[in-house]
Amino acid sequence: MIRTVIFDMDGVIIDTEPIHHDAFFTQFAELGIPVSAAEYATFLGKSTRNVFQLLKQKYGLSQDVEDMVLRKRELFNKSFDEDATLDLLPGVRVLIEDLRRHDVQLVVASSASKATIARVFDRFGLDEYFTHRISGEDFAESKPNPAIFLRAAELADTPVTACIVIEDAANGVAAAKAAGIYCIAYVSPHSEGQNLHQADRIIRSFDELSAISIEAIVPVIQA
Template identity: 55%
Template sequence: MIQTVIFDMDGVIVDTEPVHHYAYNQHFKQLNIDVSPEMYASFTGNSTKNIFEKLKTQFDLQEEVATLVETKRQLFNEAFDHKEDLFLLDGVEDLIHDLHQNGVQLVLGSSSAKVTIDRVFKRFGLHPYFSHIVSGEDFPQSKPHPAIFLHAAFLAQTPVESCIVIEDSTNGILAAKAAGIYCIGYDSFHSKMQDYSKADKVISHFKELNFEKIKNIRF
């Protein structure tokens, strides 16, 4: 029986991608670099630190990675705080409540920084529903490396075969599968240029999931 569901955040719980996109592109203009849509899409599921490590190499940036990360974070926070039309994705709040009420442990496994996760969780009152929060900034390698999901299962004290991951990105799905965890791919209209072929199940709306459908999932 499934005991723990591990949620990604961006693109699964809330669509902060437009805010991230705005912040990154403002920063790219400041740095005078041209990041193609294809390159940007390939970063989905990566931590900000890992993204700027790649960009520093690609564009021979002189700034330190920590400085680049902090500048982008400030741009994101300012945009996030002023964006009024930011909502939880349709149906995910009902799913979170349903799973929580039925005793399923919920863990967040997001590549976002802790300060960003906390900002989202406080805005939408999500802290009471999640037993643990795992941030990608705590790991040297981003998704598709499985470390973030393996650690989430460890904190939940749940065998990987009794966990599910819900992800919207190619890198996140690959990370879940590398961790040996059943993965549900969330392919919504927010998703762009992501590959769901490795997911065990693909949904386009959270109304397709509930406790009864999830509890007895088997590989």
């Protein structure tokens, strides 16, 4: 029986990817580095720290990684706070509430910083639904490394065979599968360029999911 659903946050619970995109590309311009859209697509699902570690090495940047992380966070926070239209993705709150009514434990495991996760949870009142919030900044390697999802299952005191991950990025799907967890991939408006073929199931709307439909896939996991 499924006991825990592990949600990614950006692109799954809330559509903050455009804000991240704009913050990153503003900073890339400040740094004078020619990051292409194709290269940026490979960053989705990775922590900001890991992204700048890669860029520092690739482009020989003199700036300190932590300083670049703080600048990115500054740009993101400003846009996040000023965007009055920002909301949870359609159908996701309904799904979250349905899962909780069925006593399914919920965990968020996001590559976002703790500060960004807290910002989203505070603004949209999500604390009451989730037992744990896990940030990628606590791990040496980002998704597709499975560590964040293994930690989520551990904190939830749930075997990986009784967990489900909901992701929208190729790196996240790969991390879930490497952790041995059934993965549902959500094709978000910003999933272009993301290869989600490793997912066990692909959805295009959260209306396709419910606590009952998630229970129905248990035999597949146990097979």
